[in-house]
Amino acid sequence: QLAVSGGGLVQTVGSLRLACAASGFTFDDYAFGWFRQAPGQDRKGPSCLIIKDESTFYQYAHADRVTISSYNAKVTVALQMRSLKPEDTAVYTCALTPYAKHTVIAGCPSRLFTTWGQGTQVTVSS
Numbered sequence: 001q002l003a004v005s006g007g008g009l010v011q012t013v014g015s016l017r018l019a020c021a022a023s024g025f026t027f028d029d030y031a032f033g034w035f036r037q038a039p040g041q042d043r044k045g046p047s048c049l050i051i052k053d054e055s056t057f058y059q060y061a062h063a064d065r066v067t068i069s070s071y072n073a074k075v076t077v078a079l080q081m082r083s084l085k086p087e088d089t090a091v092y093t094c095a096l097t098p099y100a101k102h103t104v105i106a107g108c109p110s111r112l113f114t115t116w117g118q119g120t121q122v123t124v125s126s
Contacts, residue, residue, distance in 0.1 A: 002094055007120030014124070015082040020094030020117055022075045031100035032077040033108050034068060036090035037119070043093075046108035049077055050100045057104045062088075084124045091119035 006018040020032060031050045037043040047068040048057040056068055067080045077094065095113035097103045103112040 002096060002115055002117030004092070004094055004117040004120045007092060007122045009123045009125060010084055012085060012124055012126050014084050015080070016084060016122060017081070018079040018092055018094075018120060018122070020077050020079075021072070022077075022096055022115075025096065025115065027096070027098040029100045030096055030098050031103055031108075032068070032070070033095045033097065033103070033110075033113055034066075034077075034079045034092060035095065035110060036088075036092045036122075038087075038090040041090075043110055046110070047079060048104050048108040050104055052100065055104070057108055059107055081122075084122075086124045086126045088122065089124050090122060092122050093117055093119040 003021045010016050033046045033048045035043045036045045046059050049068045051074045065083045070077045094117045096115040097113045
């Protein structure tokens with residue numbers, strides 16, 4: 001299971017940190033991914049982290065404004081977002097895959113993630 005927390009309302013140029021805590025899995029080599037989905041749009045913008053070597057991948061139009069990292073014995077992953085803009089408003093969801101390297105090499109497509117958390121709403125007001 002993946003438990004997502006940290007969404008909410010934030011003003012433009014503000015910062016927000018989302019967290020995703022994993023439990024009940026036994027993958028040896030896994031990766032987390034964060035995705036976002038705005039109303040009427042497809043899910044996009046994955047930020048991925050391979051836990052074993054902490055390498056990251058960002059397919060995100062504003063990758064310079066987000067950082068994905070792990071903590072808590074690597075079963076929790078955070079997405080730190082800064083300089084937020086109204087267009088960042090979306091439902092953010094984390095996901096887990098046991099196919100870490102293959103997933104990152106493929107550009108972190110959502111189809112390769114096997115476990116999904118619930119979404120959390122992030123609203124950026126202008």
